[in-house]
Amino acid sequence: MDPEEDMHDARGESSQEEEDFYSEGYPSDGEDEDDDGDDAGYDFVDNDSDDPSTDVRRLQQNYTTLNEENISQRQADDINRVSTVLSIKRWEACVLLRHYNWSVSKVHDEWFADEENVRKTVGLLEKHIEMPNKRELTCGICFENYPRDTMKASPCGHPFCFSCWRGYISTSINDGPGCLMLRCPDPTCRAAVGLDMVDSMASREDREKYARYLRRSYVEDNRKTKWCPAPGCEYAVEFVMGSGSYDVCCKCSYSFCWNCTEEAHRPVDCGTVARWILKNSAESENMNWILANSKPCPKCKRPIEKNQGCMHITCTPPCKFEFCWLCLGPWTEHGERTGGFYACNRYESAKQEGAYDESERRREMAKNSLERYTHYYERWAANQSSRQKALTDLQALQNEKLEKLSDRQSQPESQLKFITDAWLQIVECRRVLKWTYAYGFYLHENEHAKRQFFEYLQGEAESGLERLHQCAEKELQVYLEAETPLKDFNDFRTKLAGLTSVTRNYFENLVRALESGLNDVGPSNSQAGSNQAACSKSSSSKSLAPGKSKSGKSRTGGAATSSRSGSSRGMDDSIWTCDSCTCTNPKSNSHCQACDRHR
Amino acid sequence: MANSNLPRRIIKETQRLLSEPAPGISASPSEENMRYFNVMILGPTQSPYEGGVFKLELFLPEEYPMAPPKVRFLTKIYHPNIDKLGRICLDILKDKWSPALQIRTVLLSIQALLSAPNPDDPLSDNVAKHWKANETEAVETAKEWTRLYATGA
Ligand SMILES: [Zn+2]
Ligand SMILES: [Zn+2]
Ligand SMILES: [Zn+2]
Ligand SMILES: [Zn+2]
Ligand SMILES: [Zn+2]
Ligand SMILES: [Zn+2]
Ligand SMILES: [Zn+2]
Numbered sequence: 001m002d003p004e005e006d007m008h009d010a011r012g013e014s015s016q017e018e019e020d021f022y023s024e025g026y027p028s029d030g031e032d033e034d035d036d037g038d039d040a041g042y043d044f045v046d047n048d049s050d051d052p053s054t055d056v057r058r059l060q061q062n063y064t065t066l067n068e069e070n071i072s073q074r075q076a077d078d079i080n081r082v083s084t085v086l087s088i089k090r091w092e093a094c095v096l097l098r099h100y101n102w103s104v105s106k107v108h109d110e111w112f113a114d115e116e117n118v119r120k121t122v123g124l125l126e127k128h129i130e131m132p133n134k135r136e137l138t139c140g141i142c143f144e145n146y147p148r149d150t151m152k153a154s155p156c157g158h159p160f161c162f163s164c165w166r167g168y169i170s171t172s173i174n175d176g177p178g179c180l181m182l183r184c185p186d187p188t189c190r191a192a193v194g195l196d197m198v199d200s201m202a203s204r205e206d207r208e209k210y211a212r213y214l215r216r217s218y219v220e221d222n223r224k225t226k227w228c229p230a231p232g233c234e235y236a237v238e239f240v241m242g243s244g245s246y247d248v249c250c251k252c253s254y255s256f257c258w259n260c261t262e263e264a265h266r267p268v269d270c271g272t273v274a275r276w277i278l279k280n281s282a283e284s285e286n287m288n289w290i291l292a293n294s295k296p297c298p299k300c301k302r303p304i305e306k307n308q309g310c311m312h313i314t315c316t317p318p319c320k321f322e323f324c325w326l327c328l329g330p331w332t333e334h335g336e337r338t339g340g341f342y343a344c345n346r347y348e349s350a351k352q353e354g355a356y357d358e359s360e361r362r363r364e365m366a367k368n369s370l371e372r373y374t375h376y377y378e379r380w381a382a383n384q385s386s387r388q389k390a391l392t393d394l395q396a397l398q399n400e401k402l403e404k405l406s407d408r409q410s411q412p413e414s415q416l417k418f419i420t421d422a423w424l425q426i427v428e429c430r431r432v433l434k435w436t437y438a439y440g441f442y443l444h445e446n447e448h449a450k451r452q453f454f455e456y457l458q459g460e461a462e463s464g465l466e467r468l469h470q471c472a473e474k475e476l477q478v479y480l481e482a483e484t485p486l487k488d489f490n491d492f493r494t495k496l497a498g499l500t501s502v503t504r505n506y507f508e509n510l511v512r513a514l515e516s517g518l519n520d521v522g523p524s525n526s527q528a529g530s531n532q533a534a535c536s537k538s539s540s541s542k543s544l545a546p547g548k549s550k551s552g553k554s555r556t557g558g559a560a561t562s563s564r565s566g567s568s569r570g571m572d573d574s575i576w577t578c579d580s581c582t583c584t585n586p587k588s589n590s591h592c593q594a595c596d597r598h599r
Numbered sequence: 600m601a602n603s604n605l606p607r608r609i610i611k612e613t614q615r616l617l618s619e620p621a622p623g624i625s626a627s628p629s630e631e632n633m634r635y636f637n638v639m640i641l642g643p644t645q646s647p648y649e650g651g652v653f654k655l656e657l658f659l660p661e662e663y664p665m666a667p668p669k670v671r672f673l674t675k676i677y678h679p680n681i682d683k684l685g686r687i688c689l690d691i692l693k694d695k696w697s698p699a700l701q702i703r704t705v706l707l708s709i710q711a712l713l714s715a716p717n718p719d720d721p722l723s724d725n726v727a728k729h730w731k732a733n734e735t736e737a738v739e740t741a742k743e744w745t746r747l748y749a750t751g752a
Contacts, residue, residue: 140699141664143608158699168698171665185699187691 063239063258065251066225068215071236075218078104086111091194092124094214098180102222123183123192129157139164140186152201154184156191165201169193173206177213229261230254246270255431267514268435276438280377286370287377297321298328309389309426310469311344311382326379334463345379345440345462346455376441380434386469387430393473394423405480409489418493422472422500429465429507433458439514450518457513461506468499605633609659612702624706626657634659638670638706642749643714647741648676651749655685655709657702667696668705677737677744679718679727687712688722 066074082104083093093107099122100106110118119126131137131153136145141164151159160168164185172179182193198210219225219236228235228250237248239258246259247266255264257273265273280287294303299321304313311325312334322331327344334344397419406413436458443451475496479489578597590599613633616626623641628634638655642648654673660666670692672685680688691700691708721727730737 141608142606143611160699164698167665171662185697187695187697187700187704 063248066236091196123190125155128155131159154191158186265435267511268439309386380437383434418497457510461510464503464506468503651745664698675748677741679721682723
């Protein structure tokens with residue numbers, strides 16, 4: 001089966017569905033706002049805008065993380081609402097809601113359309129039948145006689161003794177979540193046995209289990225909520241359907257796609273991700289060698305181990321050859337020094353690298369058509385592990401290094417936030433970059449213009465990220481090891497903060513372009529908004545950045561053509577490249593939009 | 600003796616099974632274990648099992664009546680809902696069990712199952728296939744088996 005069919009496409013949300021969801025459970029707008037308490041809720045929040053990790057996400061929070069208490073509270077609220085509107089007992093409302101997967105509106109609709117039928121289906125009797133009016137009654141399970149007032153019955157009036165009820169309820173609870181739909185033990189009777197009976201007769205342990213099943217059901221059977229898939233995490237996430245990106249970030253800090261529950265993969269859609277994951281598992285045997293962390297140095301052939309996050313590798317002395325881990329080409333061809341166009345991300349160019357051992361191996365693989373996939377998979381996997389490394393480094397930074405640095409450089413920790421910001425940016429960018437390789441793999445071969453534009457944007461983003469990662473990883477080391485002149489440290493601050501903001505811009509461009517299917521790449525006007533700190537606001541939003549001066553497809557084509565020529569970083573004559581931060585700027589700007597340096 | 604703390608319910612059920620047996624059904628507890636019953640069901644008239652006497656064993660687990668009794672055919676029988684080992688596919692012996700059901704109701708249900716085989720909910724795939732493909736022939740086989748294995752000859 002095609003996994004795409006099974007999922008909502010992140011981009012192709014049908015309006016039908018949106019309507020369905022907006023109406024669901026919210027009979028009147030705003031009524032639910034109170035439930036949110038001081039949680040972010042559905043408000044348009046912008047209080048995180050100085051946190052770079054949130055910048056690539058939407059400012060509008062379209063989801064809420066729920067803890068156990070929140071879940072119970074919401075559930076109780078829904079039960080109360082149904083109980084009030086339908087004038088039924090709370091336990092009856094609970095039975096109804098469970099049956100209709102906790103959709104308040106569905107319960108209301110069905111009930112008011114055909115109450116009699118609904119009652120029959122879920123086992124709620126309209127008139128309560130009393131137990132037979134005798135002094136002593138026989139329990140239908142243990143066959144013993146008991147005084148009438150010690151017996152209990154559901155509204156159907158079938159009497160059972162206390163201990164048989166307790167055993168009956170306990171057996172059902174220990175059988176699993178089916179206990180939420182328990183019926184009277186009498187086999188001819190379908191009357192519901194609900195929360196009130198459980199609460200009045202089950203043991204404490206069973207009552208707690210029952211409550212857990214109720215909470216679980218409220219999350220799992222409810223179309224609006226899902227558990228966070230992070231191992232050991234007990235939060236659930238409630239999502240407002242039809243409200244843009246599916247990426248959510250749980251309070252445990254794990255980011256995932258609410259739709260397909262894979263890790264967050266914006267800007268790539270769920271279908272592509274599912275195909276890619278399937279492909280990876282099919283090819284996993286062929287790809288094992290890629291995950292090995294050692295490659296021969298392209299110059300001296302000694303095995304070199306990758307033990308850092310950035311892809312810029314320097315061979316051990318005396319060789320000291322600087323090369324790119326991904327394509328094994330000399331780093332000089334990647335960096336800003338030569339102004340060379342970053343092309344390591346492009347599949348075609350990888351073929352043209354010199355005759356290194358590794359390349360020879362690659363050529364061999366081309367014979368069995370794995371080469372193309374290998375190219376994308378290796379980059380996907382490398383960014384994955386690089387992100388992992390960055391996360392570890394970020395943790396180490398927060399746990400000890402910041403304190404040490406604060407000591408060495410006599411700076412208050414509050415002044416060192418730029419370093420944390422840089423690392424958060426790296427972590428997020430590695431994630432985005434990784435998924436763009438899955439995107440690239442499935443981007444149709446003969447969509448040349450799109451492909452070239454995509455590769456240009458991806459290359460820009462990747463090269464920016466490598467510079468940022470290298471700076472955060474290696475240059476920081478100097479300041480950790482010894483006291484340095486304040487001026488040096490301030491320069492470092494300027495550089496790292498600049499690289500962070502430049503990289504953020506590149507990635508915002510990339511994400512925007514991919515989310516619009518590379519068709520309509522909006523000018524970087526919103527970039528100016530989200531990046532007040534580094535960008536001169538006066539820069540005109542109409543003619544910023546590479547090839548974004550005109551409209552639509554011709555612009556894309558133009559960009560593609562000039563990128564093929566490989567002429568420095570500039571795409572055409574209407575832009576210039578900042579020498580300091582390598583950001584591209586429109587000709588009309590006299591100052592760099594990212595670092596404000598004069599041209 | 601392990602039967603000393605037998606629940607009153609089981610004693611009552613046993614007494615009633617012995618004093619007023621259901622037509623075509625006999626069930627008597629074993630001497631050593633009052634939870635183990637030797638059962639005999641007569642093949643219902645108008646069914647391929649007519650004329651046969653089918654032996655079954657029935658065991659009441661510790662959790663009974665919260666859990667259903669365990670029942671199994673000992674006599675070989677050609678039936679789409681009964682497998683080679685004599686296990687029976689019957690909803691009240693599984694998820695539709697209720698503690699208000701009894702040994703008597705279970706055995707009556709099994710008797711009814713002999714009258715109305717249900718090849719759409721099969722336990723024995725081959726027999727069910729046979730039943731669906733050629734019912735006349737399958738019924739013949741069932742009759743043949745009844746003669747061979749269930750007539751005490
Ligand atoms: Zn009882
Ligand atoms: Zn009842
Ligand atoms: Zn979580
Ligand atoms: Zn997804
Ligand atoms: Zn070397
Ligand atoms: Zn490279
Ligand atoms: Zn600049």
